Amino acid sequence: MSSSSHASPLLSLPGAVAAEPPDAGVAAHYGDLFREQRALSRGEGFVDLSHRAVVTVTGGDRLAWLHLLLTQHVAELPPGHATEALILSPKGHVEHALYLVDDGTTTWMHTEPGSTKALLGYLESMRFFYRVEVADRTADFAVVLLPAGSIVPVPAGAVARETAEGREVFLPRAELPAFAEANGPAAGVLAAEALRVEHHRPRLGRETDHRTIPHEVGWLESAVHLDKGCYRGQETVARVHNLGKPPRRLVFLHLDGSEVTIPEHGDPVRLAADGPEGRQLGFVTTSARHHELGPIALALVKRNVPVDAPLLAGTTPAAQETIVEP
Numbered sequence: 001m002s003s004s005s006h007a008s009p010l011l012s013l014p015g016a017v018a019a020e021p022p023d024a025g026v027a028a029h030y031g032d033l034f035r036e037q038r039a040l041s042r043g044e045g046f047v048d049l050s051h052r053a054v055v056t057v058t059g060g061d062r063l064a065w066l067h068l069l070l071t072q073h074v075a076e077l078p079p080g081h082a083t084e085a086l087i088l089s090p091k092g093h094v095e096h097a098l099y100l101v102d103d104g105t106t107t108w109m110h111t112e113p114g115s116t117k118a119l120l121g122y123l124e125s126m127r128f129f130y131r132v133e134v135a136d137r138t139a140d141f142a143v144v145l146l147p148a149g150s151i152v153p154v155p156a157g158a159v160a161r162e163t164a165e166g167r168e169v170f171l172p173r174a175e176l177p178a179f180a181e182a183n184g185p186a187a188g189v190l191a192a193e194a195l196r197v198e199h200h201r202p203r204l205g206r207e208t209d210h211r212t213i214p215h216e217v218g219w220l221e222s223a224v225h226l227d228k229g230c231y232r233g234q235e236t237v238a239r240v241h242n243l244g245k246p247p248r249r250l251v252f253l254h255l256d257g258s259e260v261t262i263p264e265h266g267d268p269v270r271l272a273a274d275g276p277e278g279r280q281l282g283f284v285t286t287s288a289r290h291h292e293l294g295p296i297a298l299a300l301v302k303r304n305v306p307v308d309a310p311l312l313a314g315t316t317p318a319a320q321e322t323i324v325e326p
Contacts, residue, residue, distance in 0.1 A: 006138065008050045009177050010186055019189050022113055022205055025051035029188035036187035037194055037291040043149025045185045047192045049168070050142030050176060053116040055098075057107040057123075059132040066107060069126055070098070071214065071237070073225035079104040082161035082168075084223045086214060087122065092236025094212045095122075097204040097223065099168065101161040108159050108170050110143045112204050142173045145192060152183045165199065194288035197296050200252055200323045206265060207250060207285040207298055213237070215246040216300065218324050248282065248300050249324035255287065255295035256317040262287045262295045263314035269299045272310035272317055281305050284313050298323075 008026045011018055015031030018024070026048045029036060039045045057066060067075040072085035079102055087096040096119050100109045111119060116136050123134045146152050147166040154160045154169055161168040171179055180186055196203065202217035213236060214224050224237060240246055255262060269282040282301030290296050297313055303326050305311075311318045 006050060006142075006173070008048050008142070010048045010050075010180050013180065013184075013186060017188070019051075023051060023189045025113065027186065027188040028190045030186055033188070033190055033194075033289065034291040036185075036191040039185065040147040040187050040191055040195060041291070043147050043151070045147070045187045046150070046152065046180075046183055047145040047147075047187050047189065048142070048176070048180070049110075049145055049189070049192075050173065051113045052110045052138075052143045053113060053119070054137045054141045054143065054170060055109050055111065055116065055119060055123075056135050056137050057109075057132055058105065058135075059130070061130040062107050062132050063102065065127075065130040065132050066100075067228070069123070069231060071219075071224040071231060071233075072100075073228045074100070074102075074107075077102050077107075080162075082163050086219060086223050087119075088214075088231070088233025088237070090232055092213050092233035092240075093210060094204065094208050094214060094219070097202075097219075099161060101159060103159050106159075108161075110168065110170070115204075140173055141170045142176050144169050144171050144176070144179065146183075147195075155179065165195075165201075190288070193286060194290045194296075197252075197286050197288045197298055198290055198293060200250070200298070202250060202298070203286065207300060209300075212248075212300075213240060213246055215240050216248045216324060217250045245303055245326070246324070247303055249303050249305075249322075249326055250285075251282075251299050251301055251305075252321040252323055253284075253297040253299055253311065253313055253318040254293070254321070255297055255313060257294040259295070259316045261316075262289065263297060263316050267314035269301055269318075270312045271305070272312050276312060276315055278312075281311075287313070 016027040019028035070085035268280040270278040287297035
């Protein structure tokens with residue numbers, strides 16, 4: 001069962017507007033997008049991410065086993081230490097992005113909504129003789145994000161991932177309404193997405209397609225350990241890192257604020273000098289309206305696009321900032 005099957009009870013809160021895929025099942029916002037962003041930036045409130053898939057791995061071999069499968073070095077992952085990792089195809093394309101923490105007996109991870117079946121299928125196929133048990137815990141646990149600077153305590157007994165962006169708490173799903181009442185106001189996923197775009201953080205299925213390799217979107221820094229042993233797709237990672245350059249690169253866009261609409265995921269990116277009929281050089285991955293920066297976006301473009309070239313994102317003029325060096 002995928003996490004999209006679990007509509008959040010917080011959709012009944014005043015002002016809640018349901019999000020669209022890939023975030024269906026939780027609120028896009030609760031009536032005031034910029035107020036929600038500002039609250040998160042001050043370390044106030046929380047974000048309901050209960051649509052995300054939750055998977056656990058238990059057993060004495062869990063870290064050694066995961067170390068063989070993931071791009072990250074997790075063989076000696078200390079309890080409570082948050083990390084992220086990828087599962088790649090044999091050709092090095094990104095298939096899953098996992099956000100992990102181990103509590104000393106269990107490895108907890110959350111990942112994209114609807115990806116559980118494929119992820120569990122792969123993990124189960126790789127169990128062999130290892131002492132591990134893999135479980136889909138999405139029906140039992142909800143992910144909530146406490147923003148950086150939050151003084152809200154993690155509920156007793158709950159597992160949390162602490163990162164620079166805040167704490168992601170694996171909360172028993174039944175406790176979600178009480179948590180919201182005690183620790184609101186809630187902020188919607190659009191506020192969280194705007195801050196994600198601001199901080200240049202890629203998301204599977206938004207900044208990626210079926211051809212994406214980790215180097216293109218900045219995951220080498222956060223989700224790949226370049227000195228660990230072999231894992232599926234490792235040859236591509238090493239070859240591109242040592243001998244070449246990725247074919248595309250993630251860029252941050254400042255969009256023309258005079259436009260009424262902002263470009264959508266998948267809209268073409270072109271050189272502004274070539275006009276709206278020019279050759280497509282990439283696509284918009286995520287766009288957002290930011291409470292301070294105005295309209296912004298991430299886009300994946302060909303590596304050889306000049307870093308100072310004005311662009312068109314859909315039909316919207318855009319200035320680019322470098323995320324991944326060409």
